[in-house]
Amino acid sequence: MDIGIIYNLADDLLKGGELDRLADGEVLDTAQAVKVALERNGHRVGIHNVCRDGLAVLAQYGALFNLAESTVGSAVTEDAIAEKLEEMGLIFTGAGSVALRKCANKAWTKALLISQDIPTPRYQIVRSEGETVTGLEYPLIVKPVGEDGSIGIDDDSVVWDERGLERKVMQILRMYRQPALVEEFIDGREINAALIGNGEDARVLPLSEIIFPADEGRPRILSFAAEWLAGSYAYLNTGSRCPADLDARSEAAIKAIAIRACRVVGCSDYARVDMRLRGDTPYVLEVNPNPCINPQDSGFIASARVAGFSYAEIVDEILACALARGRAEARQSAPACHGALLPAEVAG
Ligand SMILES: Nc1ncnc2c1ncn2[C@@H]1O[C@H](COP(=O)(O)OP(=O)(O)O)[C@@H](O)[C@H]1O
Ligand SMILES: [Mg+2]
Known part of the structure; x- marks a missing residue:
């Protein structure tokens, strides 16, 4: 099959600081790795930066592997790209525009x-100072709220009084040009759940735990x-440690919450849920x-490997999930069924 890998990267910096670009540039390595994996699986593959190449060129492909994210440099957001792909009737991996919009905020x-x-x-x-x-x-x-x-996020992000709070809020508002999300700090274990599949086939790969340095001076x-x-x-x-050392009951509770969380926002094909434990509650x-x-x-790939997938196999599995959704959609001749994990009553 002809597969297009797409990503989003601009030369400018619209918000944040120069160092933030480190987080954006990583996608280039991932795109190369996915290309090698897909070619190993017998596909013909092209890679496109949608900022540079536009979208019309993507119509030639049987399916797209969507690595496009909202970056600090680009005014083009990931949900807007997905929305265009939906309008063009293209099959693409991962979440649809609505789920991307919900999770970006x-x-x-x-x-x-x-x-x-x-x-x-x-x-x-x-929203304001x-x-x-x-x-x-x-x-x-x-x-x-939307990065x-x-x-x-740095050590100063955890605040203990009004003064620290005001300082950090001001920095976020000015530097990132968006509202600040102020949240109660959960000082417990941090667990990531990686999910693969849609509907009844959605499953959680082995849970992973972030292991922090034993330095009492830092959050x-x-x-x-x-x-x-x-x-x-x-x-x-x-x-990180994968699989995380958890008793069977906690593990089951965390996995159940992760699946419900993905359903409520309407993820497709693959996802990762970041959680913190307070007592037994994720x-x-x-x-x-x-x-x-x-x-x-990446935590997702580490979990997939513990589950027994090679890199090429998990890439193929993600693509297979997207193609299966595409086929189901064609049978129903309905518009995009991204959000396959989402129960109808909250589809929004
Ligand atoms: N409410 C919280 N309590 C404790 N730690 C948090 C909380 N929110 C965020 N963190 C820490 O900050 C990190 C990044 O936050 P997260 O909400 O996952 O944003 P991002 O989208 O940048 O990953 C988390 O992995 C966690 O270590
Ligand atoms: Mg996170």
């Missing part, structure tokens, strides 16, 4: 989770430095549709 995701009684830390959105935060218990964590990849968070600044203390001393921090599948250092 952490507050929207949280509202949906709460509507289904899925635990998520209590929060408030701050001077707005007061009420009813939340310190310590709090302050994040940009990913730990962009905008235990996956900061930007921990994710991207090779050589930094946080990067060198933060790791709190959902965010849902990542189309999570990072970098072969070297």
Whole structure:
């Protein structure tokens, strides 16, 4: 089959800082790795930066492997790209435009989770400087409401008083040009759940735990430095363990919450849910549709490997999920059925 791999990367920097580009550039390595995997599986493959190549060129492909994300440099958002692909009637891997839009806004995701009684830390959105935060218990964590990849998150993001809160909120508002999400800080174990498949076939791959350095002076968070600044203390001393050491009951509870969280936002094919444990309760921090599948250092691929998939096999599995949705759609001659995980009553 002819498969197009697409990604989104612009030369400019519309928000954030120069270092944030580290999080964006990673997609190039992933695109290459996916290309090699797909070719190994017998496909003919092209790679396109939609910022540079546009979308018309994509019509030649039987299916698209969608690695496009919203980046700090590009004004083109991932949901807008997916929406165009849907309008063009193309089959593409991962979530549809509606799910991408919901998850790109952490507050929207949280509202949906709460509507289904899925635990998520209590929060408030701050849209302007001077707005007061009420009813939340310190310590709090302050994040940009619509970024990913730990962009905008550093040790100062965890705040213990009003002064720290105001300073961080101001930085997010000014630098990232978007509201700040102020959330209660859950100082518990951090678990990632990687999901593959749709509908009744959706399953959670072995759970993974983030292992933080035993440095009492710093907050235990996956900061930007921990994710991207090779050589930094946080990067060198933060790791992960898969499978996570959990008793059978906790594991089952976490997996059930992860599946429900993906359903409520309407992910397709593959996803990753980031959670923190308080006592036995898993709190959902965010849902990542189309999570990072970098072969070297992504949590999703680490989980897939523990489940027995090679890189080429999991890439093929993601594509197979998208093609199966595409076939089901053609049978029903209905518009895109992205959101296959989503129960009809909350399809929105
Ligand atoms: N409410 C919270 N309590 C504890 N840690 C948090 C909380 N929110 C975020 N974090 C930390 O910050 C990291 C990044 O936050 P997350 O919401 O997953 O955003 P991103 O989209 O950047 O990954 C998490 O992996 C976790 O370590
Ligand atoms: Mg996260």
